[in-house]
Amino acid sequence: MVEQLRTQIEKVIKVNDAEWAAFQSILKPKQVKKNELFLEQGQVCRHMAFIAKGYVRFYFLVEDEEVTKEFNFENTFCGSYASFITGSPSRFNVKAMEDLSLLIFDRPHLLQLVEQYPAWAKFLLFSVENLFVRKENREASFLLDTPEEKYKKLLFENKEMLRRVPLKYIASYLGLSAETLSRIRAKHK
Amino acid sequence: MVEQLRTQIEKVIKVNDAEWAAFQSILKPKQVKKNELFLEQGQVCRHMAFIAKGYVRFYFLVEDEEVTKEFNFENTFCGSYASFITGSPSRFNVKAMEDLSLLIFDRPHLLQLVEQYPAWAKFLLFSVENLFVRKENREASFLLDTPEEKYKKLLFENKEMLRRVPLKYIASYLGLSAETLSRIRAKHK
DNA sequence: CGAGGCCTTGACCGCGGTCAATGCCCGTGG
DNA sequence: CCACGGGCATTGACCGCGGTCAAGGCCTCG
Numbered sequence: 001m002v003e004q005l006r007t008q009i010e011k012v013i014k015v016n017d018a019e020w021a022a023f024q025s026i027l028k029p030k031q032v033k034k035n036e037l038f039l040e041q042g043q044v045c046r047h048m049a050f051i052a053k054g055y056v057r058f059y060f061l062v063e064d065e066e067v068t069k070e071f072n073f074e075n076t077f078c079g080s081y082a083s084f085i086t087g088s089p090s091r092f093n094v095k096a097m098e099d100l101s102l103l104i105f106d107r108p109h110l111l112q113l114v115e116q117y118p119a120w121a122k123f124l125l126f127s128v129e130n131l132f133v134r135k136e137n138r139e140a141s142f143l144l145d146t147p148e149e150k151y152k153k154l155l156f157e158n159k160e161m162l163r164r165v166p167l168k169y170i171a172s173y174l175g176l177s178a179e180t181l182s183r184i185r186a187k188h189k
Numbered sequence: 190m191v192e193q194l195r196t197q198i199e200k201v202i203k204v205n206d207a208e209w210a211a212f213q214s215i216l217k218p219k220q221v222k223k224n225e226l227f228l229e230q231g232q233v234c235r236h237m238a239f240i241a242k243g244y245v246r247f248y249f250l251v252e253d254e255e256v257t258k259e260f261n262f263e264n265t266f267c268g269s270y271a272s273f274i275t276g277s278p279s280r281f282n283v284k285a286m287e288d289l290s291l292l293i294f295d296r297p298h299l300l301q302l303v304e305q306y307p308a309w310a311k312f313l314l315f316s317v318e319n320l321f322v323r324k325e326n327r328e329a330s331f332l333l334d335t336p337e338e339k340y341k342k343l344l345f346e347n348k349e350m351l352r353r354v355p356l357k358y359i360a361s362y363l364g365l366s367a368e369t370l371s372r373i374r375a376k377h378k
Numbered sequence: 379c380g381a382g383g384c385c386t387t388g389a390c391c392g393c394g395g396t397c398a399a400t401g402c403c404c405g406t407g408g
Numbered sequence: 409c410c411a412c413g414g415g416c417a418t419t420g421a422c423c424g425c426g427g428t429c430a431a432g433g434c435c436t437c438g
């Protein structure tokens with residue numbers, strides 16, 4: 001499981017054994033059962049997690065309506081990074097869509113790691129840059145893409161998501177009703 | 190002008206004189222006239238800029254339709270950060286809405302600075318985190334807010350923008366037609 | 379076998395986009 | 409100083425996309 005994480009990280013930066021040992025020492029394994037919350041909206045996100053197995057859904061709960069904002073799959077990190085860094089309450093829930101195997105770590109330990117090892121500082125920066133770029137692309141999609149285009153892009157760039165995620169959540173993620181997504185799919189079949 | 194920048198930075202981190210001198214040495218002043226492009230879509234963003242005076246509009250140009258994605262005002266940084274870090278072409282234009290006084294710097298110099306001074310590495314991380322949090326809030330707004338709510342939030346949190354920016358650009362920024370924004374305003378007057 | 383969740387399909391309708399006309403403000407030149 | 413022109417905001421009329429509500433089918437799981 002930690003090897004899995006190291007493999008992912010080394011796709012981004014080289015880490016030597018000392019650096020790796022330091023990171024490894026701040027990790028704790030955690031299991032979350034399907035349909036349980038990893039993070040509840042209103043709570044502060046004290047831990048970020050590497051997802052070794054399973055996937056999660058991020059969603060806002062607003063007058064018992066769920067609005068999905070994101071999914072995170074294996075080999076990515078999950079949690080509310082905004083809450084994690086600011087200490088303010090999370091605006092959304094993070095729910096296990098399947099049983100999860102996680103490696104979690106908290107902010108004090110992370111900061112310590114980043115202070116001591118430039119390699120980890122760099123990795124953190126890359127990670128946040130990546131988060132930003134993805135959000136910016138999503139912004140562009142909201143401004144520029146029709147519902148149909150959004151769906152087609154998923155079809156080409158995110159088959160994985162379509163295979164694993166119930167359509168009603170995908171619809172919500174795209175800012176559509178389940179019915180509208182269904183009609184788009186009917187047209188393209 | 191550099192003092193103005195230092196003041197802004199020291200709201201975020203403490204910098205000593207050596208650190209400051211190092212940063213200052215990579216800055217170059219630049220002026221951009223109203224209505225000129227600071228960055229053209231399709232071009233790589235080689236320089237980021239601190240805006241000392243004036244403000245800019247970020248917009249996509251798609252079949253001679255302009256779709257506005259962002260504004261940046263005095264005392265913030267501007268440019269396509271995604272393009273700046275990845276070296277891929279910018280997806281949008283950055284245009285001067287007023288005459289601009291800028292302090293620009295390029296990526297090689299920035300990386301060098303960040304390597305040598307942990308303080309600047311930290312500042313860069315904070316800055317990117319801030320970019321991310323803002324984009325995430327915008328994402329939430331696209332998913333959750335009605336056109337009316339979007340406008341009201343500007344009214345409470347962004348009076349500055351409403352004062353300075355022509356409404357048609359604000360409409361586009363909110364994902365609305367100018368007519369719809371106008372009608373919302375009529376209702377709330 | 380029954381129950382519930384998910385997806386689909388149909389009918390309806392309202393929000394917001396589009397097109398067009400008008401008014402207003404402001405800068406420019408006669 | 410006034411006349412003109414252009415850009416911006418507003419308003420009205422129209423309409424179509426996509427949301428809502430409701431019903432039906434299908435699959436999974438207890």
